[in-house]
Amino acid sequence: MKARASPSIIRRSFILPVLLMLAFILPFMFLRVAYLVLESSTLCSSPLDCMRLRLFGGSDSSLIMKMERKVQSSRWRESIYWHLASHGVPKNLHCLHLKLAEEYAVNASARSSLPSPEYMSRLTDSSFDHVVLLTDNVLAASVVISSTVKNSGNPGKLVFHVVTDKKTYSPMHSWFAMNIVASAVVEVKGLHQYDWSHEVNIGVKEMLEIHRLIWSHKYKYMKGEDFEFLVDHERDLEFLSPRFISLLNHLRIYIPELFPDLNKIVFLDDDVVVQRDLSSLWHLDLNGKIVGAVVDSFCGDGCCPGRKYKDYFNFSDPVISADFRPDRCGWLYGMNVFDLEAWRKTNITRTYHRWLKFNLDSGLELWNPGTLPPALIAFDGLVHDIDPSWHVAGLGYRYPQVSLQTLKAAAVIHFSGPAKPWLEIGIPELRSLWTRHVNFSNKFFTKCRIEE
Structure with a gap:
C-alpha cells in the first residue's frame, strides 16, 4: 500500500500555487481599480458610483445618462476652447506686425513707392491680370502672392x-517694399487712402452697423441658450468669430467702387494657397453672369462644395421659405472671378443693402452672421458655375472631407473655417501645403520666432 501524504503537505502543495496566482493577479487588479477611480473623477459624481457601474454591469440607467451628459459637456467645452483659440492673434504674428511697422518708421526703403513709378500704369491697365486681396494679415498675404507667382x-x-486697414498699412507696405515679388507688381493701399464719396461712405457705415447687429443678436442668443447636444450647435460657434464683423471682410461688396478703373479681377481670400496657373480665369466666359464661383462639388450628387442654404438662412421665416430651397448649394466665396464692368450695370449692391435693411426690420432673424448670406441673395441668378477643381474649401475645419487626390488636383485650396494654417490649431497634415510658401529664414520671421 502507498503511504498517504500528510495533511500539512497537502495544504502546502495547494496554498503555494494560489499564492503565486494572487501575486500575479493582484497588481493588475490594483491598476484596474486605480484607472477606474481616475476615470470616474470626470465622468461620475463619485468614484464609487463609477466603479459600481463598470464592475457590476451598469444596471443603473440614470447613472449611465449622467455619464453621457458629462461626456457631452466635456466635448462641448473642448469645442468652445478650440473655437476661442481661433479668434486670437498669435504672439509671433503680432510681433511681426510691430517689427515691420517699426521698420517703416526708421527705414526709407520700407517706405519706398509700391509699385515703382515705372510700373504705376499697370495698376489700371486691363491687359494685365489683376488679383485683389482684402486683408490685415501680412504673413497670409505673403503666402497668397508668393504661391500665385510661383505657379504662374x-x-x-x-x-x-x-x-488693408489703417493700422496694418505700414507693416503691410513695409513687407512688400523690402520683399520684392519677382516680375509681378504689388500695390498696397490702406482704406484711409481712399477718397470715399459721401454717399458710399454712409452706405459702408450703415452696412457694417447692420452686420454688427446681426452678429450681436446671434451672440446674445447663444449666450442665453443651454446647449445640450454638441452636434447641433458646434458650427454656431464659428459665427461668433470677430471676422464676421470685420470691415475688410464685408467690403468685398464694394469692390467695383474700390477699383473703378478695372474691368475684370480675380478675388482671393487671405487663407488660400494657389497651386496652379490662374491665367485662364481672366479669359473665362461668364456667359453674361457677374461672378464665377464653384457651385457644384467634387464629392458627387447631393454634396455641396460649401454649405446648403439651410445652414445660412432661417427657413421658418415665410419670406425666405418662399424664395429659396433649403437644400440648395451656396456658392463658394474666396476664389472668384468678378466682371466689374458688368457689375456696375446692375443693382447688386443696392439689393444687398435693401436686404440688410429688411433683415434689420424683421428682427435680425433672416440669416446667420457673415458676408455670404446677403450675397447669395444679391447675386442670385448672376453666378456662373466654374469647375470644382478650381477651388477646394473647408480645410480649416477639424474633420475636412477632402481626399488627397482632390487636394493635389485643386488650383486653389482654401483654409476656410476656424483652423487657419498660421494658428496652432491648424491641421498638421494640411499645414505643410501652406508653410512651404513661407520663407522661414527671413530676418523678421526669425526675430518673431515664426517657425515651421
Whole structure:
C-alpha cells in the first residue's frame, strides 16, 4: 500500500500555487481599480458610483445618462476652447506686425513707392491680370502672392492689389517694399487712402452697423441658450468669430467702387494657397453672369462644395421659405472671378443693402452672421458655375472631407473655417501645403520666432 501524504503537505502543495496566482493577479487588479477611480473623477459624481457601474454591469440607467451628459459637456467645452483659440492673434504674428511697422518708421526703403513709378500704369491697365486681396494679415498675404507667382506661367502679367486697414498699412507696405515679388507688381493701399464719396461712405457705415447687429443678436442668443447636444450647435460657434464683423471682410461688396478703373479681377481670400496657373480665369466666359464661383462639388450628387442654404438662412421665416430651397448649394466665396464692368450695370449692391435693411426690420432673424448670406441673395441668378477643381474649401475645419487626390488636383485650396494654417490649431497634415510658401529664414520671421 502507498503511504498517504500528510495533511500539512497537502495544504502546502495547494496554498503555494494560489499564492503565486494572487501575486500575479493582484497588481493588475490594483491598476484596474486605480484607472477606474481616475476615470470616474470626470465622468461620475463619485468614484464609487463609477466603479459600481463598470464592475457590476451598469444596471443603473440614470447613472449611465449622467455619464453621457458629462461626456457631452466635456466635448462641448473642448469645442468652445478650440473655437476661442481661433479668434486670437498669435504672439509671433503680432510681433511681426510691430517689427515691420517699426521698420517703416526708421527705414526709407520700407517706405519706398509700391509699385515703382515705372510700373504705376499697370495698376489700371486691363491687359494685365489683376488679383485683389482684402486683408490685415501680412504673413497670409505673403503666402497668397508668393504661391500665385510661383505657379504662374507668366508672372510678369500679374498685378496684385492688397487693400488693408489703417493700422496694418505700414507693416503691410513695409513687407512688400523690402520683399520684392519677382516680375509681378504689388500695390498696397490702406482704406484711409481712399477718397470715399459721401454717399458710399454712409452706405459702408450703415452696412457694417447692420452686420454688427446681426452678429450681436446671434451672440446674445447663444449666450442665453443651454446647449445640450454638441452636434447641433458646434458650427454656431464659428459665427461668433470677430471676422464676421470685420470691415475688410464685408467690403468685398464694394469692390467695383474700390477699383473703378478695372474691368475684370480675380478675388482671393487671405487663407488660400494657389497651386496652379490662374491665367485662364481672366479669359473665362461668364456667359453674361457677374461672378464665377464653384457651385457644384467634387464629392458627387447631393454634396455641396460649401454649405446648403439651410445652414445660412432661417427657413421658418415665410419670406425666405418662399424664395429659396433649403437644400440648395451656396456658392463658394474666396476664389472668384468678378466682371466689374458688368457689375456696375446692375443693382447688386443696392439689393444687398435693401436686404440688410429688411433683415434689420424683421428682427435680425433672416440669416446667420457673415458676408455670404446677403450675397447669395444679391447675386442670385448672376453666378456662373466654374469647375470644382478650381477651388477646394473647408480645410480649416477639424474633420475636412477632402481626399488627397482632390487636394493635389485643386488650383486653389482654401483654409476656410476656424483652423487657419498660421494658428496652432491648424491641421498638421494640411499645414505643410501652406508653410512651404513661407520663407522661414527671413530676418523678421526669425526675430518673431515664426517657425515651421
